[in-house]
Amino acid sequence: METLIPVINKLQDVFNTVGSETIQLPQIVVIGSQSSGKSSVIECLVGRDFLPRGSGIVTRRPLVLQLIHISKTEIENRKQESGDGQTLEEWGKFLHTKNKLYTDFEEVRQEIENETERMTGNNKGVSGDAINLKIYSQNVVNLTLVDLPGITKVPVGDQPEDIEHQIKDLCLKYISNPNSIILSVTAANTDMATSESLALAREVDPEGRRTLAVVTKLDLMDAGTDAMEVLCGHVIPVKLGIIGVVNRSQADINTKKTMSDCLRDEASFLQRKYPSIANRNGSPYLAKTLNRLLMHHIRDCLPELKTRVNVLIAQFQSLLNSFGEPVEDKGQVLLQIITRFAAAYCNTIEGTAKNIETTELCGGARICYIFHETFGRTLESVDPLGGLTTLDVLTAIRNATGPRPSLFVPEISFELLVKRQIRRLEEPSLRCVELVHEEMQRIIQHCGTQQEMLRFPKLHERIVDVVTHLLRRRLPPTNSMVENLVSIELAYINTKHPDFAEAHSVHKTAVEDTQERRMVAKEGTPAKVPLPEVMENKENKPIQTPMRKLSAREQRDCNVIERLIKAYFLIVRKGIQDSVPKAIMHFLVNYVKDNLQSELVSRLYKKEEICSLLDESEHIAARRKEGHEMLQALQRASHIIGEIREIHLW
Template sequence: MDTLIPVINKLQEIFSTVGAELIQLPQIIVVGSQSSGKSSVLESIVGRDFLPRGAGIVTRRPLILQLVNVASVEDRKRAASGDSGILAEEWGTFLHCKSKMFTDFDDIRQEIESETERMTGTNKGISPEPIHLKIFSPSVLNLTLVDLPGITKVPVGDQPPDIEQQIREMLATYISNPNSLILAVTAANTDMATSESLKLARDVDPDGRRTLAVITKLDLMDAGTDAMDVLMGRVIPVKLGIIGVVNRSQHDINVNKNITDAIQDEQSFLQKKYPSLANRHGTKYLSKTLNRLLMHHIRDCLPELKTRVNVLTAQYQSMLNSYGHPIEDHNSTLLQIITKFATEYCNTIEGTARNIETSELCGGARICYIFHETFGRTLESIDPLTGLTTLDVLTAIRNATGPRPALFVPEVSFELLVKRQIKRLEEPGLRCVELVHEELQRIIQHCSTYNTQELLRFPKLHDAIVEVVTGLLRKRLPVTNEMVHNLVAIELAYINTKHPDFSDAAMVSASVNSSQSEVLQDGARKWKTDKGEERPPEERYKNTSNSTYSSPSKGHVVNLLDAPVPVSRKLSLREQRDCEVIQRLIKSYFLIVRKSIQDSVPKTVMHFLVNHVKDNLQSELVGQLYKSQLLDGLLTESEDTATQRTEAANMLKALQRASQIISEIRETQLW
């Protein structure tokens, strides 16, 4: 099981090279308030001075510290069969400069400071970009720790006003990882109930399964007080335990007191101050506890980690495939994309596309709706006599007769008025063409959406395809509109009064006369007296109609018809009859023409616009785009696609390498 921590270290290096945060690896996160002793704890665990020190906030970037236990120099020399080469006892390496080995820990401190300033400047700003440091030593246990900036309250230097919020968000990002252990550092000379590190840990780990508390500065407590209750867990219990340590004082650091002596003094202090607890506290016990907890935690997380790596490997393989391979044959690639787009466009019209919309009508279905619902209902809503008053009809009749009174209803008046009504069918037909044209435009976007990856890969080709299809539609629009104009013009050119469905004029006239006779007879029956006598002729026509009649003998004005007529004057019986005849004939002929237009306009749109585009789309695209001088430009990839392909390929390699490393762990190593 000792090999588990090096495995995690390898995985951490692999994913750090690609900047991946998808894999949440087991590690120990060190959190605490500013000047709580975090750096001293880490240096005590390593056994060397290597962290920057100073006033205020010193740790301004996360430091991912990997400790690797290696054999001593003597053991390595023996393993090398007496090789007299110079071997370092301890050394460190940084991920950002792998080729350089740091054997002087002062140089390691200087490199941390330089790398921090490179990202955050020389003042007190912070950055979430981590520094990766690996230390090899025979005196360390295998561990992976992350040192984070200390929690601060008041901004200093050029720190932003929300520096506290920024640090808390950074800490939350790391400790919210369910695979991490939280090392909450609190100084013994502060009230543990106000510990910021324990509060943060409890927010993300309310059960305490991942939290270990460290109490520093036990030797700096006020005289007469001790930390017995805190160390025993009586103040605030912590499930993984509470370990007390004694740090080097600033005076010890100033006089260069080495850590080995400091650890010996720590043990002496614990034996004297807390004899019953000395064997379960101190830096050495802390290192062993962290090593044990981390190994067991890695063992518990490993199955889920393996599953996660496998799932991500499949996802990134699919993602990489969607970006396509680098182009080898430009001609073939261009033809394939054009053919695929044209096929998808036509299939969308026919309703055989692979991707069927479920949220709204699209393509051919919408065109069908336009023909039979939008256009059809609009025509049916047009009344044959709308906008045509009785006075208009009477005026047309009189104008058609000239100076002589007509014995019959003039045919010219009927033709004049019916043409006026037929003309009103042209606008709905043109609107139908416009709606279908708009839908054909929308299909371009629909096809682009379902060929997103290929067309986004080549943005210039996408724009060129859209331009060609739009141009083809634009060319067909006036042709189709002209044909709709012609359909209406054809109907206006010849009024076919011999149409089999047209009402016979003589029959209409007879029907109107018959209706008027019945009205007069009904009125005559009412004029008889109770004794069967009839009234005088001049009285028979009183109050029986809104039309007027002048008695020749008396000069009275009498009514002839019951129905009121909305005109500026009263109509005579004949005028009323003539108007009604014309109106019935107009209605009869208009319905014939409307039915014909309702049938012919959709056919016209399909032939001149929809079918023409379907039949000629691919040849139009090939003719305008398949040119040698355009190939390189059209098939130029977008920078985003190229970048995404590279990132996906790098991530896939990292995941495959991670999967290989995890699979090499034998089952026996987990126990």
């Protein structure tokens, strides 16, 4: 059991080197109100006067204090000599001063003050950055303590307004650690029911399973009163117990009364005032109790601690693997990255990528959606006769007849009007090209989320530029082809198209209509008044007369043209709906897929640029370094824990 606390101290050393709070180690956290006697309790445990003193908040940074017991044999075996040539018996060592040893504890106090002011200044503010101090002595028991700033309510002087919340949050950060023992310090000359430290401990440890109460200043209680009820746990029950101690007075400190004399006077006072419980109180008993509690607490936490370390080793190993090893052959690595990117890009289009999106369509699926949903529905929403009025149709018919009245509906009017409608298909077709181009641009970012792309930001940027340039270069020929598809339909109106059956029925109707007109002419039926005429006003400006009702023949002619336009438009729309996606696939999508890798190699694989392209991101380099240090620390921690045999736990 005695080996457990040194193990935790070793683990604390390991994790201090990387500054990590990933592992919550067992430790004793000392909390108490300002001037409750926390510092005096800790100094009695150490047997040395070494903590800063004064008015207001003196402890303004957490002090992680490791007490390490050394035997006389170890002292004799140490060949290290102090400056005056005498063998070291007691010394302190700070983490931030590396291997410097402090044999004068007045220097230890001064260093704590200097290091505190370095982080917090001299405005009495607090900081969460801990000071780590080890004290080696044959007069101490193995302990790990954390001394926290005293709890205060009202800011004094130049303290910040939220000083109460700052200190409370700092205390909660440490005592919330389930692996910590809470040492709650309360002065005997105050009401235990109003103890700030006990109230704070109860917030995180409501059952009091890991809280030990210390009652200080027993000698300063009012005459005629004592703390017997409190020390016996009748007032505030605490499961780990309540221990009373007698602090050094300010006069003792001023006269530099030795710690051994103070401990002797404490024992004398307890024997005189509380004879029945004197052996369960006092600073020596507190030190032994803390040592015992901490060892048992470490024993209980050890299995979970070991599991936690092993889990973190696996996590950090995986993290380091994702960052990759430092690059040696940059040319080979560049080709590998280009190949993987090109493969990932093509696989995203083909739908064979390893990481398939489940929240939204992307890649080839999105392109398919654009072809058959977005583009298809847009074309279907185009009205064959949209934007075409009856007046437009009739005007076209009349313009196609010239000065002579026509017996048949002129074909030229149909051709003129149907071309006008077919041109309306060009805009949605070009919009389809634009949507596919945007999706292929978006695929770059989808493939660029790979860790190696983040690792080399310059290479990532250049790859994006090359692919973007390739896509932009393929956009004009694709647009040109789509425009040509519409122009091809406009170049020749194929009225003999096998699907254009409407033309045959219209032709039959036109012949019957001509025969009817001839019969009407023989009977002498007066000709019908033509559609609105354009007249000249006095200012020689053309004006249009109001629309009148169409004659039966005019209505029939318009219906014929509209039926022909609608029938032929649907044939052309069907062809455009089929040919535009094929053109986009050939000129844009498939071309990029087939030429992406060769384009990347030709543009990026240049001897003079390889080194600069593979300059690693500072963020990734820093993360790898931190991860490597943390992995080494965890492996050392695992080795230290592994050295503990089951026999040592009992």
